[in-house]
Amino acid sequence: xxxxxxxxxxxxxxxxxxxxxxxxxxxxxxxxxxxxxxxxxxxxxxxxxxxxxxxxxxxxxxxxxxxxxxxxxxxxxxxxxxxxxxxxxxxxxxxxxxxxxxxxxxxxxxxxxxxxxxxxxxxxxxxxxxxxxxxxxxxxxxxxxxxxxxxxxxxxxxxxxxxxxxxxxxxxxxxxxxxxxxxxxxxxxxxxxxxxxxxxxxxxxxxxxxxxxxxxxxxxxxxxxxxxxxxxxxxxxxxxxxxxxxxxxxxxxxxxxxxxxxxxxxxxxxxxxxxxxxxxxxxxxxxxxxxxxxxxxxxxxxxxxxxxxxxxxxxxxxxxxxxxxxxxxxxxxxxxxxxxxxxx
Amino acid sequence: xxxxxxxxxxxxxxxxxxxxxxxxxxxxxxxxxxxxxxxxxxxxxxxxxxxxxxxxxxxxxxxxxxxxxxxxxxxxxxxxxxxxxxxxxxxxxxxxxxxxxxxxxxxxxxxxxxxxxxxxxxxxxxxxxxxxxxxxxxxxxxxxxxxxxxxxxxxxxxxxxxxxxxxxxxxxxxxxxxxxxxxxxxxxxxxxxxxxxxxxxxxxxxxxxxxxxxxxxxxxxxxxxxxxxxxxxxxxxxxxxxxxxxxxxxxxxxxxxxxxxxxxxxxxxxxxxxxxxxxxxxxxxxxxxxxxxxxxxxxxxxxxxxxxxxxxxxxxxxxxxxxxxxxxxxxxxxxxxxxx
Numbered sequence: 001x002x003x004x005x006x007x008x009x010x011x012x013x014x015x016x017x018x019x020x021x022x023x024x025x026x027x028x029x030x031x032x033x034x035x036x037x038x039x040x041x042x043x044x045x046x047x048x049x050x051x052x053x054x055x056x057x058x059x060x061x062x063x064x065x066x067x068x069x070x071x072x073x074x075x076x077x078x079x080x081x082x083x084x085x086x087x088x089x090x091x092x093x094x095x096x097x098x099x100x101x102x103x104x105x106x107x108x109x110x111x112x113x114x115x116x117x118x119x120x121x122x123x124x125x126x127x128x129x130x131x132x133x134x135x136x137x138x139x140x141x142x143x144x145x146x147x148x149x150x151x152x153x154x155x156x157x158x159x160x161x162x163x164x165x166x167x168x169x170x171x172x173x174x175x176x177x178x179x180x181x182x183x184x185x186x187x188x189x190x191x192x193x194x195x196x197x198x199x200x201x202x203x204x205x206x207x208x209x210x211x212x213x214x215x216x217x218x219x220x221x222x223x224x225x226x227x228x229x230x231x232x233x234x235x236x237x238x239x240x241x242x243x244x245x246x247x248x249x250x251x252x253x254x255x256x257x258x259x260x261x262x263x264x265x266x267x268x269x270x271x272x273x274x275x276x277x278x279x280x281x282x283x284x285x286x287x288x289x290x291x292x293x294x295x296x297x298x299x300x301x302x303x304x305x306x307x308x309x310x311x312x313x314x315x316x317x318x319x320x321x322x323x324x325x326x327x328x329x330x331x332x333x334x335x336x337x338x339x340x341x342x343x344x
Numbered sequence: 345x346x347x348x349x350x351x352x353x354x355x356x357x358x359x360x361x362x363x364x365x366x367x368x369x370x371x372x373x374x375x376x377x378x379x380x381x382x383x384x385x386x387x388x389x390x391x392x393x394x395x396x397x398x399x400x401x402x403x404x405x406x407x408x409x410x411x412x413x414x415x416x417x418x419x420x421x422x423x424x425x426x427x428x429x430x431x432x433x434x435x436x437x438x439x440x441x442x443x444x445x446x447x448x449x450x451x452x453x454x455x456x457x458x459x460x461x462x463x464x465x466x467x468x469x470x471x472x473x474x475x476x477x478x479x480x481x482x483x484x485x486x487x488x489x490x491x492x493x494x495x496x497x498x499x500x501x502x503x504x505x506x507x508x509x510x511x512x513x514x515x516x517x518x519x520x521x522x523x524x525x526x527x528x529x530x531x532x533x534x535x536x537x538x539x540x541x542x543x544x545x546x547x548x549x550x551x552x553x554x555x556x557x558x559x560x561x562x563x564x565x566x567x568x569x570x571x572x573x574x575x576x577x578x579x580x581x582x583x584x585x586x587x588x589x590x591x592x593x594x595x596x597x598x599x600x601x602x603x604x605x606x607x608x609x610x611x612x613x614x615x616x617x618x619x620x621x622x623x624x625x626x627x628x629x630x631x632x633x634x635x636x637x638x639x640x641x642x643x644x645x646x647x648x649x650x651x652x653x654x655x656x657x658x659x660x661x662x663x664x665x666x667x668x669x670x671x672x673x674x675x676x677x678x679x680x681x682x683x684x
Contacts, residue, residue, distance in 0.1 A: 043433075047436075049429075049432065050429075053425075053429050056425070057425075153542075153543050156543075157542045157543065164513065166447040166448075166469075166470065166512050166513060166514055167447070167448055168510070168542070168543045168544055187428075187432075187455065187459060256425075260425060261451075265424060266543055266544065267424060267544060268423075268424050268425070269423075270422060270423035270425075301422075302429070304422075305422065305426050305429055305430060305433075306429075306430075306433050308417065308419045308420070309384075309417055309419055309430070309433055309434065309437070315420075316391075316419075316420045316422055320422075
């Protein structure tokens with residue numbers, strides 16, 4: 001019991017510290033920290049709609065968080081979740097536009113599969129380069145984000161462009177593809193797509209604990225050389241890790257494409273792929289931890305939305321500072337190690 | 345025993361007292377709020393400081409705040425999915441009028457205005473048909489016609505340029521009016537036309553804007569109309585470096601590079617926003633589409649101390665003539681929106 005508590009202590013302290021710092025800085029602007037905190041909580045959880053929007057922001061974060069964690073378990077840093085998600089979303093929209101005749105239960109499943117496949121392909125490329133050529137996955141995945149943005153922009157504007165629209169977006173997917181939002185959350189676009197992210201979270205946990213491939217993958221992450229001497233195919237594990245990581249990130253665009261807008265919109269992501277890194281770190285790579293961390297960042301994304309509205313002086317920039325400070329304190333591993341050695 | 349009773353009684357009295365005070369406070373609060381008109385404005389991702397479109401909307405709000413004594417908030421959206429929650433949040437609070445800036449918010453306004461039929465909404469640059477929504481549309485082609493005509497009058501080379509931001513119906517409308525105006529003055533004028541890009545980033549790529557402008561100047565163009573948001577800053581730089589002329593857009597940009605800015609095509613979002621707030625405050629809010637053009641000064645061209653030396657008197661007189669002719673309906677400016 002005390003073990004669990006100890007493990008939970010650091011993330012909780014990190015979040016509390018980040019929030020306290022952020023609120024302190026925001027309070028310098030003239031509003032009391034209490035008012036800001038209240039506005040934050042109210043905006044994130046104040047009504048069924050608000051809570052729904054928090055969940056809507058959280059669902060992709062669970063997936064990008066899992067994607068980053070999948071890489072980390074194998075000792076690889078996947079910074080390409082943003083691009084993998086973008087291409088996954090584009091693929092889902094493309095299938096929805098290209099095959100309008102598919103009947104209902106099959107249609108969303110097909111779109112989900114396409115999204116996974118597109119993301120997995122985008123993850124497999126750096127995975128293969130890492131396994132066979134030894135190229136550094138950080139550099140490759142970062143650069144692949146830009147290529148993905150270019151590819152997405154080409155297909156959006158020249159292949160699937162919505163006619164007469166002023167926005168850069170594709171036309172709508174066929175109605176059979178839409179996953180309708182739960183009525184409980186009023187008009188917030190929370191749908192079964194949220195459950196998809198929870199299922200994937202459970203699936204990855206099982207993969208790591210119950211399968212040989214998952215075990216090998218973690219062994220490679222723990223000590224590459226030892227794994228090699230133990231007879232594990234290191235390259236194969238690395239390729240597998242980044243392919244899965246890409247596929248999972250590819251699914252992160254599903255709530256947006258199939259539930260929120262029904263189309264692919266360029267720039268729909270407020271940075272889910274990069275926030276996924278913070279989610280994976282805060283969640284300590286565990287499924288439950290990642291879900292909790294995604295909920296926190298979703299709440300921050302939604303919570304800071306009304307700050308400008310409900311306080312006198314807080315602006316959009318300050319809400320970004322607030323988010324950044326939480327991320328910073330979460331990832332300040334050295335600080336926590338120092339605290340532990342000193343006191344605990 | 346009695347002591348406890350006394351305490352209880354005192355507590356009750358105090359409680360009652362507090363209740364009355366709270367009620368009074370609530371009533372007083374209500375009275376104060378009832379006399380105030382509260383306006384909420386959601387800007388698109390460009391934000392307050394874009395020196396152009398959103399900036400003009402924000403100016404309209406500030407003007408109304410100073411002159412009409414309204415209260416309210418101007419909020420910048422953080423991502424594409426935050427328009428709707430922000431509009432909803434305003435509708436569910438005590439805002440009397442909610443203004444959405446930019447066509448990207450059309451879908452959100454459509455849905456929120458339906459969910460809150462008793463609230464009044466305004467959207468700029470996109471048509472939303474609902475009884476409680478007022479759409480503000482600008483006849484950008486009319487102003488573009490005038491600056492095109494002026495460019496043709498002032499040009500020495502007979503070649504002028506156009507640089508648009510993100511290729512789309514809105515900017516095609518600017519281009520079409522500009523070319524029509526230039527050809528009206530000089531049917532043999534050559535217009536070189538380029539767009540910075542096809543995505544949202546095209547509004548904010550000054551380097552590409554400058555590159556295109558330099559290319560157009562070296563092809564012999566001597567005046568460029570830059571309708572490209574923040575990418576236009578690159579066009580201004582190119583004009584200064586090459587010693588040529590440029591035409592600004594949306595806000596009055598004559599001051600940006602004095603001596604190089606022939607004029608600016610004004611899209612008075614500030615005026616439209618101010619008018620709308622004033623009408624709504626005095627209980628005159630009406631839904632439907634409201635057009636702003638040359639006739640009601642929603643569209644215009646800028647003349648001030650920075651450019652009066654650049655525009656010859658005869659040219660100015662000719663442009664005023666054309667302006668009157670358009671207002672009177674004697675000249676029909678082609679409209680890209682009608683073409684499609």
